[in-house]
Amino acid sequence: MDVIENLRAYLAVARTGSFSAAARELHVAASVVTKRISQLEWRLKSTLFERTTRRVSLTTAGQLHLIAIQRLVSDLDGIFGSVQQVAPELQGRLRIKAPSSLTVLHLAALFNTFQQRHPLVALELIALDRPVNPVDEGFDIALTLMPDTFGGVIEEPMCAVRRLLVAAPAYLQERGVPQKPSDLANHHVLNFVPTGNVLTFESATGALNVSVRPRFSSNEAQLVEAAAVAGNGVAVLGDYLALPAMRAGTLVQVLADYPMPELWLKALIPENRAHTAHVRAMLEALRSELAPVPPWSRH
Structure with missing residues (x-):
């Protein structure tokens, strides 16, 4: 499991550009993240990050490995999620991308309620308005109003947006x-x-x-x-x-x-994540809140 945690540390540093920010995200000490990155660099025989006083950035080798490691960790999470379906309570990590304003104004309460109902689920919510391939960027669910489609990704329409x-x-x-x-x-x-x-x-x-x-x-x-x-x-x-x-x-x-x-709010789900219990539960919560009539149109 150490290798998996090392890979998670690498992805967190790549996302945040900071060892300390990655440590906060992973709920560990910064020294633990530094150790995990060092172990991974030793294993790969490559320097993955350039360290400066202001920012940590990916080296050429680090960038080369990024997409492959994102997919590998996503696949592993899918396997673990499938095994956990027999557990009495939902558990695991759920990483979601969602449109900024729509989420702040209308979906924040849904995500809060979901986590109250499923306290063993670690929820990471990234607010972004650009198109995202959830496979390449390591998301379990990407909510989007953009028409983009991607290979290996299932699309589930949620509601129309005028x-x-x-x-x-x-x-x-x-x-x-x-x-x-x-x-x-x-x-x-x-x-x-x-x-x-x-x-x-x-x-x-x-x-x-x-x-x-x-x-x-x-x-x-x-x-x-x-x-x-x-x-x-x-x-x-x-x-x-x-x-x-x-x-x-x-x-x-x-x-x-x-x-x-009109636009359609849709959920993009990597095929290997679509049948995990906590992903299915989140999709059902979204459908219950948004379909057939979204909350902002009910007044």
């Missing part, structure tokens, strides 16, 4: 209300970086694509929402952000006659 074009009433009073998508050329556009600078609208004659030059961009959707509420422009927001603001009257929908294609 995209709404919204603005503050004060902004529209000052700048006017756009009547068609092409009118956005004369408006300040606030953009969520991961979705790109081309907006697609549906119309009676088919899809309309509009390229925009954003006045403000951010990779955090809540910052885009805040800019819209402040009256700085029009923004495309997922309904989990837009609907509460619309109910409060701080944002209103524009171009309602030109709906945008």
Whole structure:
């Protein structure tokens, strides 16, 4: 088992860029992480990390081994998880990637409740909005709104997420209300970086694509929402952000006659992890919370 713990230490240092941060993640002393990395480097006959006073980074050899070790540890966790299915209580480590704003606003309570119900499950939750291959990056479940697909990965749809074009009433009073998508050329556009600078609208004659030059961009959707509420422009927001603001009257929908294609929140699960007990339990908890109607659409 020492080899497995050494591999886990290597992955934790690679993720965090720090021996001390890896130690906190693994709940061990920093000296233990240093010892495990030294043992692994001796076994592989390679230096895996460059150490500086500010940061620890992977060497060429360390980068070369990264994906293979991520997959190996994921496979081992899958084996251990399958064996533990006969245990009376769920146990093991569950590593999940989830969209940032959606998780903070609507899924945090679900994850907290899950861990209260299953105290032997160690939960690691990484908030990311970029596409992630859960096999390559060592996730048991990757929740995503992106359309990307990957080999060796099972996809389970959770719920639809509508995209709404919204603005503050004060902004529209000052700048006017756009009547068609092409009118956005004369408006300040606030953009969520991961979705790109081309907006697609549906119309009676088919899809309309509009390229925009954003006045403000951010990779955090809540910052885009805040800019819209402040009256700085029009923004495309997922309904989990837009609907509460619309109910409060701080944002209103524009171009309602030109709906945008909805996104799907889906779970990506490595095939070798899909049948482990704690992964199945988490997927069932997510389905129970999100399907058929997500919580933000129930009001």
